[in-house]
Amino acid sequence: MTTLTITRPDDWHVHLRDGNVLEDTVRDIGRYFGRAIIMPNLVPPVMNTDQAIEYYERIQQVNSSKTFEPLMVLYLTDSTTSDDIRAAKASGKVFAAKLYPAGATTNSASGVTDIKNIYSVLETMQEEDLPLLLHGEVTDSHIDIFDREKEYIERILKPVVAKFPTLRIVLEHITTKDAVDFVNQAGSNVAATITAHHLLFNRNHMLVGGIRPHYFCLPVLKRNIHQQALIEAATSGSTKFFLGTDSAPHTKEAKENACGCAGSYTAHAAIELYAEVFEQENALDKLEGFASFHGPDFYQLPRNNDSITLVKESWSVPATMPFGDDTVVPIRAGEDIQWQVKA
Ligand SMILES: NC(=O)N[C@@H](CC(=O)O)C(=O)O
Ligand SMILES: [Zn+2]
Numbered sequence: 337m338t339t340l341t342i343t344r345p346d347d348w349h350v351h352l353r354d355g356n357v358l359e360d361t362v363r364d365i366g367r368y369f370g371r372a373i374i375m376p377n378l379v380p381p382v383m384n385t386d387q388a389i390e391y392y393e394r395i396q397q398v399n400s401s402k403t404f405e406p407l408m409v410l411y412l413t414d415s416t417t418s419d420d421i422r423a424a425k426a427s428g429k430v431f432a433a434k435l436y437p438a439g440a441t442t443n444s445a446s447g448v449t450d451i452k453n454i455y456s457v458l459e460t461m462q463e464e465d466l467p468l469l470l471h472g473e474v475t476d477s478h479i480d481i482f483d484r485e486k487e488y489i490e491r492i493l494k495p496v497v498a499k500f501p502t503l504r505i506v507l508e509h510i511t512t513k514d515a516v517d518f519v520n521q522a523g524s525n526v527a528a529t530i531t532a533h534h535l536l537f538n539r540n541h542m543l544v545g546g547i548r549p550h551y552f553c554l555p556v557l558k559r560n561i562h563q564q565a566l567i568e569a570a571t572s573g574s575t576k577f578f579l580g581t582d583s584a585p586h587t588k589e590a591k592e593n594a595c596g597c598a599g600s601y602t603a604h605a606a607i608e609l610y611a612e613v614f615e616q617e618n619a620l621d622k623l624e625g626f627a628s629f630h631g632p633d634f635y636q637l638p639r640n641n642d643s644i645t646l647v648k649e650s651w652s653v654p655a656t657m658p659f660g661d662d663t664v665v666p667i668r669a670g671e672d673i674q675w676q677v678k679a
């Protein structure tokens with residue numbers, strides 16, 4: 337039997353949602369992750385430290401894991417102030433601020449309409465050393481959806497990195513070779529998260545033989561040369577790339593719909609899915625760095641000091657999983673996954 341023991345991993349990008357689904361999302365993500373960066377795109381969003389702490393407490397009320405700790409994030413809007421940033425940093429509970437370009441993705445309607453509106457806030461984030469997390473896609477209607485990340489890097493990210501040279505920035509859930517190349521050539525203050533689904537799939541998985549809504553997420557899956565670049569980055573050992581599942585549940589009904597929501601659920605099998613990719617690349621020795629070291633090092637937090645053990649033993653993913661009063665269809669529903677985490 338093949339086993340792999342690694343330092344306890346963290347998830348640097350996850351959506352837990354709120355209300356009666358929290359019990360399900362927190363149980364899944366807390367199975368073995370030590371910490372997780374909790375995305376603030378609730379309705380209404382988590383815009384200040386009081387709201388972040390209230391959300392933290394709602395998560396902790398249903399958190400039965402002794403090892404799981406939520407790390408909160410502020411949602412930037414055109415009205416965020418420098419005082420909001422200072423209060424967030426001082427709270428010890430907020431670890432980053434997230435920039436959603438208005439209209440770019442799920443629950444981004446209150447996002448920033450023009451990056452210049454928050455330049456003074458970014459200045460304060462640089463001073464306070466609070467990381468900026470980016471959903472890196474432009475929203476212009478004339479820009480093709482497959483080109484929106486590349487365009488964001490050229491038009492928004494490059495100028496921001498030049499203007500705020502010591503601001504720590506995470507380009508979230510990268511999907512293109514352009515993003516990999518940009519992050520690789522940038523300074524050590526610029527990093528990226530990579531999801532399991534962008535490593536496992538390309539747009540053919542979503543579109544060939546019928547449209548598969550559970551693979552639809554944003555930024556959308558790209559062609560296989562981009563998938564290959566992401567696999568190389570994740571398995572390279574570079575400290576600039578780390579694990580962020582972007583597990584983003586929507587009800588079965590909201591996904592299997594004439595206008596299906598963007599987001600894929602992977603919290604039921606996150607490290608298990610990453611392990612498949614690293615094994616295929618003969619890079620299982622690089623999984624620990626990607627999943628357990630590069631993230632905390634970038635966030636300037638201690639690495640976890642215990643471990644988990646993965647066993648190569650196939651199991652079947654259920655067709656649906658509980659999601660409050662509804663159900664969610666997890667990635668690989670009804671199919672097998674090769675690895676599992678030993679209880
Ligand atoms: N990734 C997604 O497709 N959806 C996310 C939002 C996001 O991370 O962009 C969601 O909240 O559903
Ligand atoms: Zn996003």
Ligand SMILES: [Zn+2]
Pocket residue numbers: 349350351375509582584
């Ligand atoms: Zn996300």
